[in-house]
Amino acid sequence: MAADADVVVVGAGPSGVATALLLARRGHRVVVVDRARFPRDKACGEGLMPPGVGVLARLGLLEAVRATGARELRSVSYRMLDAGPVATAAFPSPGHAPEPVAAHGLGVRRLRMDAVLVDALRREPGVELRERMPVTALVRDGQGRVSGVGGEGWSVSARVVIGADGLHSRVRAAAGWTPAPRRGGARYGLAGHWRLDTAAMEGISVWFAGDHEWYQAPVGRDELLVSVLGSRERIGAIARDYADAVRASVPRLRDAELMGPVLAAGQLAQRPRRVAGGGLFLVGDAAGHDDPITGDGIATGLLGAELLAGRVDALLRERVPPAAAAAGYARDHERLWRDRRRVTGIALFMARHPGAARRAIAATHRRRHPMEVLLGVNCGYWGLGHLTPRDWLSLAGI
Ligand SMILES: Cc1cc2nc3c(=O)[nH]c(=O)nc-3n(C[C@H](O)[C@H](O)[C@H](O)COP(=O)(O)OP(=O)(O)OC[C@H]3O[C@@H](n4cnc5c(N)ncnc54)[C@H](O)[C@@H]3O)c2cc1C
Incomplete structure (x- = not known):
């Protein structure tokens, strides 16, 4: 048939x-x-x-x-939630x-x-x-x-x-x-949208917070996406009051309005x-x-x-x-x-080891080449072999 x-x-x-x-x-x-x-x-x-x-x-x-x-996104930046330098790199061009x-x-x-x-x-x-x-x-x-x-x-x-x-x-x-x-290590995520003028924002920012990460991206002229990824327990706790947790962690949203529902997903x-x-x-x-x-x-x-x-x-x-x-x-x-x-493995390692993340961010704040290479790997432009020994040392915070 x-x-x-x-x-x-x-x-x-x-x-x-x-x-x-x-x-x-x-x-x-x-x-x-x-x-x-x-x-x-x-x-x-x-x-x-x-x-x-x-x-x-x-x-x-x-x-x-x-x-x-x-909105066009031109860069990705990483920082620790509490303080310290910001490591930013622009999306590279593949050239070839x-x-x-x-x-x-x-x-x-x-x-x-x-x-x-x-x-x-x-x-x-x-x-x-x-x-x-x-x-x-x-x-x-x-x-x-x-x-x-x-x-x-x-x-x-x-x-x-x-x-x-x-x-x-x-x-x-x-x-x-x-x-x-798999037992253990399961990760979950939440995402919500905030009314905020995003005209000056041109990239994704990721803030490491110990056992979870905040992730922000402009998705409209007056719309900022704020998602959070972390363990089941941590995301469960944040989900009980996502809006308060965001306002406490992201100073520019202290007086902003949460638009629409908060969405959840996992295990990732x-x-x-x-x-x-x-x-x-x-x-x-x-x-x-x-x-x-x-x-x-x-x-x-x-x-x-x-x-x-x-x-x-x-x-x-x-x-x-x-x-x-x-x-x-x-x-x-x-x-x-x-x-x-x-690349995901390297990022997850940083997320789980705040000391290592802090050192890597400080080093890549001074020298952004390793981050640009990693963005290019993630785009499929080249392999991890593009990282030089000096880049690996920077990622190790040396
Ligand atoms: C918190 C979080 C943050 C993320 N951040 C990013 C990011 O910044 N950038 C990025 O690129 N990706 C991100 N992702 C991943 C991204 O959302 C997914 O990779 C992407 O949506 C996959 O697209 P897809 O078409 O494969 O599946 P989906 O977009 O999930 O679409 C699947 C479709 O299948 C339908 N469906 C499901 N079950 C059935 C069924 N039984 N019968 C019929 N239809 C069914 C659903 O209704 C849905 O429409 C994130 C994910 C999460 C959870």
Whole structure:
């Protein structure tokens, strides 16, 4: 029997939308299902890293996202909450890139950006968007290959199934690819928006506070995102009165107004056993995420979508067998994340060791090269090998 679609994508967040648009534009019939009805909000630090800006431009969506009030982000700075110097570095330019790459990120209000992306899906010929349809199960064919998804009283069959359903992916769990939760060290996050004139702000600032970090990014002319990441216990305590905790920690918000709800997410580290195989592919957070401490997740999800669309297109055109497409995508995904995970590891080490963070910030305040290199690694412009021995000494606070 003919399938309902060539591809069914579960999840209309940035990773799912980008994958669906790219496959539809290559001539494939795509159904996208999401449990939410858009516009929907999402707990996030809302900093889109520069390579993600490039993907939006290639999708033809950059101007529409900018028009939501998104703010250019040109730098990242780190400091300790109590006092001391600020270490700031501008996003580097890759220099060697074949096409111009933005040397800036964007502060994007997820509620608005995701709505713009979903509107693009609605307009795209070849895509059918179905909202308010929570997926609860995978459908398998007689050989055990994934051949569709289903929910209460409905199912969609497709030649390829893509799970883009976020950090706690139901699709991934249904495939048996979610490992048992790790004990200890689990991290959680909160995000809220504050009415504040952000005209003079042009970057992301991260404040280390011992066992948690405050993260601020302008996401509109009068809108500042303030998120906090930390242990379950610490985030639980802050959640009891997020507004008071922010006002006590961030002096410029002492008299500011908290706009809208405070959103929560966790546990943040999710590494699946596999990202592809048996007719199923995972992308974005569903394919794994370590921690957003370096302000990433959206950009890598968009880059992953480009890689995945290439592999799935080749599979659907029968240029490569399914197993080769799955293995190729698993390699792409590993390459995409390998050095970024190491940068995340360095940032998490600093977050957990305030003495080391204080020394590293003081040293990189004097000499910003190591931070610029790390920002470039996180953008995928070069590997960690770009750090010189002198840079490592600076990061060690020497
Ligand atoms: C506190 C915090 C701060 C962060 N800061 C940043 C940052 O500054 N920069 C950055 O780039 N990233 C950041 N991230 C990470 C970023 O939010 C994610 O990496 C990004 O949203 C992943 O996009 P996605 O499309 O993969 O998934 P999502 O954006 O989560 O979208 C998944 C979609 O799947 C749908 N869905 C879920 N389950 C089902 C189901 N069963 N059936 C149907 N649909 C379903 C959901 O409704 C949703 O629309 C942060 C995350 C947190 C929690």
